Amino acid sequence: MFPPARFNKSIVLVLILLSLIHVEGCTRRNKRKSHDCSGSAARAPDYGYSNIFDVLAYGAKADGFTDDSKAFLAAWQAACRVESAVVEVPAEFRFLVNPIVFMGPCKENIIFQIDGTIVAPMKPWMRSSGLLDWIQFKRVQGATIQGNGLIDGRGSVWWGSPDYQLTRKHTKPMPAIKPTALRFYGSYNVTVRDITIQNSPQCHLKFDSCSSVDVSNVTISSPANSPNTDGIHLQNSQDVEIHHSTIGCGDDCVSIQTGCRDIRAHHINCGPGHGISIGSLGKDKTKACVSNVTVHDVSIQDALFGVRIKTWQGGSGFVRGVSFGNIEVWNVKIPIMIDQFYCDKRVCRNQTSGVAISNISFIEIRGTYAYKAVHLACSDTMPCTDIDLSDIELQAVARVQNPFCWNTYGQSQAPTLPPLSCLQSGRPYNKAPLHTQDKC
Template identity: 55%
Template sequence: MKLKIITLFVIITSISLTAANHAHMIRQSKMHNMKQKNPLLFNVLAFGAKGDGLSDDSKALLAAWKSACKISGAVIEIPSELKFLIKPVTLQGPCMPNLVLQIDGIILAPAKIATWTKFSLYQWINFKWLHDFTIQGSGTADGQGYNWWDSSSHNSQIKKVKKIPSIKPTALRFYASNNITVRDISIRNSPLCHLKFDNSKGVKINNITIFSPGNSPNTDGIHLQNSQDVEIQHSNVGSGDDCVSIQTGCSNIHVHHISCSPGHGISLGGLGKGKSLACVSNIVIENITMLNTLYGTRIKTWQGGLGSVKNVSFSNIQVTDVKYPIMIDQYYCDKINQYACENQTEAVAISGVEFNQISGTYAIQPIHLACSSSFPCIDVVLDSIQLQPSKKYGALIQQQLCSNSYGKSSGLLVPESMDYCVRSGSDFIRRISRSHDVSC
């Protein structure tokens, strides 16, 4: 019996040493390749990174960044086949133009909540004040958010015992940056939002994959606020919240050829919370597929808000078993009991919204237009919409809801009753609905 135990121990030890030796050989090989000097290449291994997934490689990344930031066209390389544990960092500019962060390996956020400090809860990797910057590669940024989701309990006693922070970090956040490209990489399992842009302009997102489970709370895929001239294309997004979230201050946004599952669809808002000013305009969402999402195309605003949403187009959207494929909700409330939200007469004005060529199956309600009686939705267009009830969810099916929406319908509409969802608006309706435009 002792001989068997010793033999098993030797085998396990041998396997562990083989794996460790393999990782060491990979690091040594990459270090050797780096000696063939490329003045534009800054590999984090050359700055002391271990790449074992356990050692803190944050300082090595910061050192590589600091050096590369000074050289036009520099590439910071996170090599493949290795894992790099990165604690919360800010990668800050201004830098020389055409800087590239090449992520081919795996970067890992700290898994234990206790290792995060009160100074790092807003984001994991913060990109700040950058211009002409690209993130690309075949690698993955893994936020390891499992503990944050498991702790998302409404029981305050559990929160108190576990000392769970009320703030959760976004995985990758850009602030005040221009001409930014993010392509090819994967972002997974963020504690909160996966990829966020604040106060940025000229953003291109192409061929990325974002994923967290459908039950991971508030894990938006791509979140935009106060950002302009953004194109998001040819990507797969799955999360526990909106696949793409467009917030106040956004204009000239083009989202196309996106697959969304799981998640809450593509949303504008919620806008106007706390009587705030919300301004969103010139949004094009097209060529989208959605599977088993909560919503499809949605605009949501809080009562009491100011400002406007205008010139929005949703077209060529394919939905499968989506609960609410088309929604405008000017009575949005994030409380479990919506009656707990105060009724107010002010509202964010909504105008010029087109739903065109939306087809597939719905699980609960084909269309939900709940517009304000004080500030009705105007110039709403329903064109060529064909939505059939899902055979899987027959017991949940409800009649459509359409109130205070004005505009026109055309093309084949299924169900046919959708033709009565929008009414011809009078000049009086137009005047009161547009009275907030001056605020934007």
């Protein structure tokens, strides 16, 4: 038996040793973002918020193969009840997530922090889920989605890419309607920043029936031949700002659809893709209304179009109060376009009504084009009015066609290269566009 003094020293040494082992173990576990020493959920980096909800603490396996949807949903539901909460998707991990809906409203100032990688399933899940979107935020208010992570839609499965081999379990053709990677519906005061979205089956980022939206410093990427993969798609949304972002895809870099107003898009690098578009509008005789759109300080390269407005025959409504300014185009097929005869079928029947287009300006548009500098094709019965083109300097990089104008009224101011003699001055005689009669 030890003397009392030696006994006390031994106890102290043992306790110190156990403490060091405990600390080392906790450190190792925390590096894996498991649980902290108190047994509670591991803390994410400090973003100035005290309530962190790490998806790993809610059971996410983070191996890229196991379905982590339930863990994501559990973390969201817990965070949704707490003000200024952060749902953390930690870095250096890969999470497989099936179709999921994050429902609101939540407490104020919720943040969805994406620092890791979220991947879609490699199967045609839409048949079983019944959902048209992969990741959806519904009726959220004051929410921020941010981080340095990646959302990968693995769209080659849906595009019919030859690198996707059919198996015995997958022999049916893919659905005609393909899902959006990240969609916001019925939401207010939403911020999306810094994240990367790639290879969505269809649209990458969509806002439907939203207001007060800010999108900044996002990167969107898919191959030029990926079908209908719009970068950012807006529908029935107001007060939206998209800026300081890079978008390359197989369709419109930014698509502005019916019901949109007070839209600002600037400092965007677009390409490849189909440029920045309003429309298509008025399909199947529907009414479409878009107003107060400003697009400026944009660079577009290796694209089919630069800035354009496209509408179907037979529709109604209006597009008005649109300004495209300080646009640089490089190797763009048609930099400036208005097309009221839009048709994505082999044959479309001529119709008399159309979406009225007025008060549109194209200012300071410079660069190079590969087919036609300007194409303004307006309806026979619904001419375009108050179309302003000024300071246009476009150089051909190949054998090209002359600018084309049809039933387009407005003015052009020097310099205009190539010359725009086809634009008609003044207003159409005995043709009163229904701008004031069509109300949305």
